[in-house]
Amino acid sequence: MFSTDNIKNIRIKNNLSQKDIAEKLQVSRSSYAMWESNNNIFPIKRLIDLCNIYSISLDYALGLTNEFIKINGNYNIKKSGQRLKELRLEKNLLQKEIIYFLQIDQPTWSIYENGKSIIGTPFLYMLCQKYHISADYLIGRTDEPKYIPYSQRIK
Numbered sequence: 001m002f003s004t005d006n007i008k009n010i011r012i013k014n015n016l017s018q019k020d021i022a023e024k025l026q027v028s029r030s031s032y033a034m035w036e037s038n039n040n041i042f043p044i045k046r047l048i049d050l051c052n053i054y055s056i057s058l059d060y061a062l063g064l065t066n067e068f069i070k071i072n073g074n075y076n077i078k079k080s081g082q083r084l085k086e087l088r089l090e091k092n093l094l095q096k097e098i099i100y101f102l103q104i105d106q107p108t109w110s111i112y113e114n115g116k117s118i119i120g121t122p123f124l125y126m127l128c129q130k131y132h133i134s135a136d137y138l139i140g141r142t143d144e145p146k147y148i149p150y151s152q153r154i155k
Contacts (some may be wrong), residue, residue: 081115
């Protein structure tokens with residue numbers, strides 16, 4: 001799974017406790033602590049809310065880049081579906097290849113690609129890491145950059 005170091009570090013730099021952030025996210029402190037310590041998967045909608053609290057990119061929060069880029073915005077479910085399909089087609093992948101890579105079933109991928117549900121955090125991370133595509137771009141929080149520049153990627 002992705003590293004939560006950037007999330008923890010930015011919380012500390014802002015002199016906030018886990019309880020402070022949990023209250024802002026309207027979750028229990030123990031739930032937030034489990035997410036921040038990577039003992040539980042950070043739900044994508046909560047992760048986006050957290051990014052908006054700090055005005056940071058999902059790419060930074062997911063540890064795909066150490067480049068601190070200010071961004072604020074929500075996901076666009078329709079745009080996300082279109083972009084997931086575009087990525088699959090751009091990489092000349094069949095749905096069965098994507099679902100094999102992500103270890104999900106075809107109906108789940110279809111729901112994501114048809115813009116009926118936002119992609120889950122681990123699947124978003126896996127796609128972004130493999131194809132160096134921006135998570136913020138894939139879920140429709142931003143239109144640029146589409147790909148994470150080589151110089152900004154976590155090696």
